[in-house]
Amino acid sequence: xxxxxxxxxxxxxxxxxxxxxxxxxxxxxxxxxxxxxxxxxxxxxxxxxxxxxxxxxxxxxxxxxxxxxxxxxxxxxxxxxxxxxxxxxxxxxxxxxxxxxxxxxxxxxxx
Amino acid sequence: xxxxxxxxxxxxxxxxxxxxxxxxxxxxxxxxxxxxxxxxxxxxxxxxxxxxxxxxxxxxxxxxxxxxxxxxxxxxxxxxxxxxxxxxxxxxxxxxxxxxxxxxxxxxxxxxxxxxxx
Numbered sequence: 001x002x003x004x005x006x007x008x009x010x011x012x013x014x015x016x017x018x019x020x021x022x023x024x025x026x027x028x029x030x031x032x033x034x035x036x037x038x039x040x041x042x043x044x045x046x047x048x049x050x051x052x053x054x055x056x057x058x059x060x061x062x063x064x065x066x067x068x069x070x071x072x073x074x075x076x077x078x079x080x081x082x083x084x085x086x087x088x089x090x091x092x093x094x095x096x097x098x099x100x101x102x103x104x105x106x107x108x109x110x111x
Numbered sequence: 112x113x114x115x116x117x118x119x120x121x122x123x124x125x126x127x128x129x130x131x132x133x134x135x136x137x138x139x140x141x142x143x144x145x146x147x148x149x150x151x152x153x154x155x156x157x158x159x160x161x162x163x164x165x166x167x168x169x170x171x172x173x174x175x176x177x178x179x180x181x182x183x184x185x186x187x188x189x190x191x192x193x194x195x196x197x198x199x200x201x202x203x204x205x206x207x208x209x210x211x212x213x214x215x216x217x218x219x220x221x222x223x224x225x226x227x228x229x
Contacts, residue, residue, distance in 0.1 A: 024187070041118075043204045043220040044155070046223060058227045070190075099218060 003027050004092050006102030014110050020079035021105045026071065030092040034099070035064065035075050038087045048075070053057035056105070080109045114138055117221035125229055129165050131191045132224045134205030140185035145184030145218065146178075146203055149202040161188055183211070195228045202226075 006023045006106040013019045025035075025038035031052055050064040052075065057064045063076040076086055081088045114137040115187060117141075143162050148156040156171050161167040161182035169175045177199075179191040188207075192199055201226055206218040 015207060020225075036220075041202075041223070043206075045220065048219065049217070053217045098157055104152075104154050106152075109146070 003100045004079040004090060006090050008105060009103065010108070012021075012108045013080045014111060015082060017080050018107075019080050019084070019107050019109070020074060021088055021090070021107075022072065022074045023092075023102050024072045025092050025100075027092070027094065027100075028071070028081060029094040029097075030094055030100075032093040033064070033073050033078075034067065034091050034093075035062075036089045036091065036101075038089065038104075044089060059093060074080040077107070082109045082111050085109045113219045115205065115219045115221040117203075117205055117223060117224050120222060121225040122228065123227045126196050127146075127194055129191055129193045130195055130226060131189055132203055132226075133207075134188045134190070134211075135208070135223050136186045136207040136219070139207075140209055141207035142185065143194075143207070144182055144188040145206045145208070146180060146188075146190050147204045147206070149204060149223075155204060171217075175204075192226065195226070199219045199229045200226055209221075227229075 004025050017099050026028045034049035035047045037047045038044040048059045048062050052068050061078045066073045091099045093099045116135045118133045147156045149155050149193045159167040159169045161180050163185050167180035182188040184201050204223040206220040208218045
């Protein structure tokens with residue numbers, strides 16, 4: 001049973017545009033929501049993470065929006081660049097437990 | 112800081128042989144290490160969790176006798192794929208958590224090991 005649902009599976013955005021990836025979860029015990037970026041043939045790297053006590057977190061061009069009541073969170077990539085072309089995974093974790101990953105979104109930024 | 116390495120980065124082996132993959136936390140002590148498997152264009156699937164000095168906890172459906180995990184020290188965990196078969200071909204990724212690196216929740220991932228079984 002997939003506890004974190006991620007959409008879309010893929011998206012294409014023009015350089016300078018905004019990439020938006022959404023995730024929904026079911027387990028209300030989750031208290032840590034990270035996003036990972038993965039390039040082909042590489043391991044995932046932590047991009048940004050949020051806890052449910054805040055509704056938004058911004059780091060550079062990357063922003064997480066969090067809606068606790070809707071059990072949804074999203075990643076916004078502002079001013080998307082070709083170097084942002086990668087697969088992005090959302091994840092969620094409850095205290096002391098393992099990470100649960102979403103299915104991934106392949107982002108292609110066209111120059 | 113918080114660097115996790117894996118060795119080898121890729122390996123090709125014959126069917127029926129065993130392959131060992133190492134995962135090292137280079138600049139912190141990893142109290143917990145995780146092993147994942149990733150098929151092309153798919154998400155990461157957790158195989159097992161290991162705590163230093165303890166037996167690994169395997170996820171449902173993962174054969175513990177086929178995927179042997181050893182976490183003998185706070186900086187090293189190994190995954191041995193025994194009697195490998197072509198269906199074991201995959202991208203294996205480890206991650207490590209612990210110490211004062213990042214938040215307690217944060218896991219640091221290795222670069223992955225591409226296993227191809229002929």
